[in-house]
Amino acid sequence: MEPTQIHRRFYQSLDRTRKLKRWFADRPMRLAEFLMLTAINEYHKEHPEVQGIYVSALAEQLDLAVPAASKQLRHLEQQGWLVRTVDRQNRRNTFVSLSAQGQQVLAEEETFYLELSNRVFQQMGEARCLSILDGISDMLDLLEEDIHRGQALE
Numbered sequence: 001m002e003p004t005q006i007h008r009r010f011y012q013s014l015d016r017t018r019k020l021k022r023w024f025a026d027r028p029m030r031l032a033e034f035l036m037l038t039a040i041n042e043y044h045k046e047h048p049e050v051q052g053i054y055v056s057a058l059a060e061q062l063d064l065a066v067p068a069a070s071k072q073l074r075h076l077e078q079q080g081w082l083v084r085t086v087d088r089q090n091r092r093n094t095f096v097s098l099s100a101q102g103q104q105v106l107a108e109e110e111t112f113y114l115e116l117s118n119r120v121f122q123q124m125g126e127a128r129c130l131s132i133l134d135g136i137s138d139m140l141d142l143l144e145e146d147i148h149r150g151q152a153l154e
Helices: 005-024 031-046 053-060 066-078 100-124 126-149
Strands: 081-084 096-098
Touching: 031 053, 031 066, 031 096, 031 100, 053 066, 053 096, 066 081, 096 100, 100 126
Parallel strands: none
Antiparallel strands: 081 096
């Protein structure tokens, strides 16, 4: 099968996404780290009575394997952005929560990402953005399904 115009545009879009990722590399934290800290922060806001979120619950929420989440959390802890606390009732479990420094850097990054996304939403319109995001999500779901079935690697 010959690549058509739609194939080329699809490949170019994937490449543009990769190039954008490099631009975000200059930020204080990677986008994945931002998403993880945001999830921890949101959990704490919803559950202020607990010490933090369990590593296993965070990994599940972010669709990560627990070892991958732990590795990322170790890096965030080294940056001084989060604190791990062993659950006194079950020492096999660990809570994670944001440190004061983590809350500060997250607030700064949230401001950056909100301003960036709001400019895009204003220029394109929120409804159009939602429609495009739904389409991208559907495409990514299909790509991930193929990869998990091994079809994309043939």
